[in-house]
Amino acid sequence: MKVVLDAMGGDNAPHVPVMGAVQAAKEFGIKVILVGDESQIKKELSKYSFPIEKIEIVHADDVVSMDELPSKALKKKNSSLHIGTKLLKDKLADAFVSAGNTGAVMAISLFTLGRLKGVERPAISTILPSLSGKTFLLDVGANVDCKPVHLLQFAIMGEAYAKYVLKEENPKVGLLNIGEEEVKGNDLTKEAYKLLKAAREKGLNFIGNAEGRDIYSGKFDVIVCDGFVGNVALKLSESLAKILAKILKEEIESHFISKLGAITLKPAIKSFKKRIDYAEWGGAPLLGVKAPVIIAHGSSNAKAIKNAVKVASQFAESYLNEHIEKNIERYGKLNGY
C-alpha cells in the first residue's frame, strides 16, 4: 500500500503535509510518497525521525495555488497534482491525498484518471458527526446543477462507501429534501425520489426523504443532494459550530459564577471539540474517478493529513470502485436516463 501525498497543497504546505506524512508512516506504518519540491520537502523531513523506508519523494517543479482556476491548473503539467495523480494512473501507487485547491484536485484527478464506468458525474463527499455516529453527505460542491440520475448515482456511490470503507452494515440512504413525504420537494428531488424508489426495488437501501435536521440526527448514514445545497450545508455547519462555541464562551465570561466554574469544564469542552472536529475524520473522498482520491481541508493540521492518509489507504483496500461499477450497472441507470 502506497499513498501519494501532495506536499504542496494546503494553507501551510509543505510544512503540514510533511508532518502529517511522518505521523502516518510512524503511527500506521503506511508508505507515503511525497510529491512536490524536493529540496523543500527534504528540508522539512530533516526535522523528524521516522522509518526512512516508509517515505519516498517524487519531485514536481510546479505548484497549483489555492485560488487558481481549475482551467489554468489543468495546463500546469508539472504540478504536484498532475505528477501525483499520474503515479496512480501508472499503478505506481494506490491512493492520492491533497489538501490543495479543491476545484483543481477534482479537475486534474478527473482528467488524469478518468471516470468509473457508468458514472456520469464524480462527487465530493464529506463525513459529518451525528448524535449516534456519523453521516456521509454528498455531493458537497463538485456538481452545482444536477439531474435526477446524478443524485441516484451519488446514492449508489455513497452507499458503497459507507458499506465498504466506513464498515456500516446496512447503511440507510436518504434524499435531502424539504419534507418527509414523497410528493415534497423541487423538480429535481421529486424526480430523483422516483429513481431512488425504483432502485430500492433492485437492492438500494433507500429509506426516504431526509430534512435539513436529519444531517445531524443520525437517522441516515448517507444523504444525497446537489452540490450547491451540500456546499451551503457544509459551510453553514462548520461556521455554526464555531459561532455557537464563541457565543457560549462570551456568556461564560460575562457571568462571574460561570467564569469560576469554567475551568472544570475544560475536559468536557476538549471531548466536545474532538467529537465535532473534522480533523478526526481525515478528508473528503472524491467518488466516481478510477482511483482513490481524498481531498483534505485547505486548513488541515498534521492530524487531519495523517487521518486523510489513513482513509485513503482504507479506500484503496476496500475495492470500493469495483463495487460502485457493479451497482451502477445494476441499478444506476434506470428509467431510460
Next chain:
Amino acid sequence: MKVVLDAMGGDNAPHVPVMGAVQAAKEFGIKVILVGDESQIKKELSKYSFPIEKIEIVHADDVVSMDELPSKALKKKNSSLHIGTKLLKDKLADAFVSAGNTGAVMAISLFTLGRLKGVERPAISTILPSLSGKTFLLDVGANVDCKPVHLLQFAIMGEAYAKYVLKEENPKVGLLNIGEEEVKGNDLTKEAYKLLKAAREKGLNFIGNAEGRDIYSGKFDVIVCDGFVGNVALKLSESLAKILAKILKEEIESHFISKLGAITLKPAIKSFKKRIDYAEWGGAPLLGVKAPVIIAHGSSNAKAIKNAVKVASQFAESYLNEHIEKNIERYGKLNGY
C-alpha cells in the same frame, strides 16, 4: 392597531395562542382579535385577567390541521385562516398571525389578500441570530424552484423589511452562493447575480455573494436564496444548535470534574439559549402579499406568539408594502424579465 391571531394554529392551540394574546395585550397594549372556536377561546381566556377592551373574539367554525394539504385547506371557507385573513382584506384589522400549517397559511393569505403589485412570488423569511446581531434570510420554503428574477425580488423585499421593520440603517444584501466570486454558482445564482448587480446601479445595497458560513457571520443583514436551500439551511441550523448543546451536555456529564462545575454554568447557558432562541424574534414574515402576515413556528410557546404579535404590529406600522411596491417598480423588473 389591531392584530388578528389565529387561535386554532400551532401544536398547542388554542391554549398557547390565547396565552400569547393575553401577554401581548398586557405587555404591549396591542389589540388582538382571536379567531377560532368561540367557546374554546372563552374557556382559555377565563384563566387570565387582562384589559378586556384589548381582546376581541371572532368565531370560526372550522380548523385547518397542521398536516392538511394547502389545496384542501383552501376549500375550508369557514376556517380560522380564511376568516382571519378576510378581516384584513375588509380593513377590519391591520395584521395577521398564525402558528398553523405554513403551506396553508401561505396559500390562504395569497388567495384572500392577493400579491403586491409587481411581485411575482411571495416569500417566507426568517430572522437568524448572528455574531453581531441578526440576519434576515429569505426564501425559506415558499418557492422551491426559483427564477433569477424571484431572487432579485426577494432581495428588494428583504432589504425593505430590514430597513423599515428591523430598523437597520443601510442593510447589506447578499446572494447565498458557493463562492465569493461573481462567476461562482449554479445557473440560478449566476443569473441572479447579474440582476442584483444591475439593481445595485439603481440603489439596491447588494454587496455580493454570501457563503453558507455567512448566514451566521453577521457580514450581511439580508441573504436571499431559493426556498429549497433556505429551508434546508433553516432546519439544519435549528437541529445543529440543539445537537451541539446535547453533545456538550453528554460530555459534561461524562467528566466528573466538569459535572461538579456544571451548576455554575447555568446562568451562561440560560443567556446562550436566549440568544439563539427563535422565540425571541417572533415569527417569520410572509412578504409580497397585500397585508402583513406573520407565520409563527408550529411549536411556538406563548412568548413566541406574543413576540409574533408585536412583530406583526411593527410590520403594519411600517408602510413596508408601499416601500416594496415602489422598489419593485424602480428596480425589481430588470433586463426584460
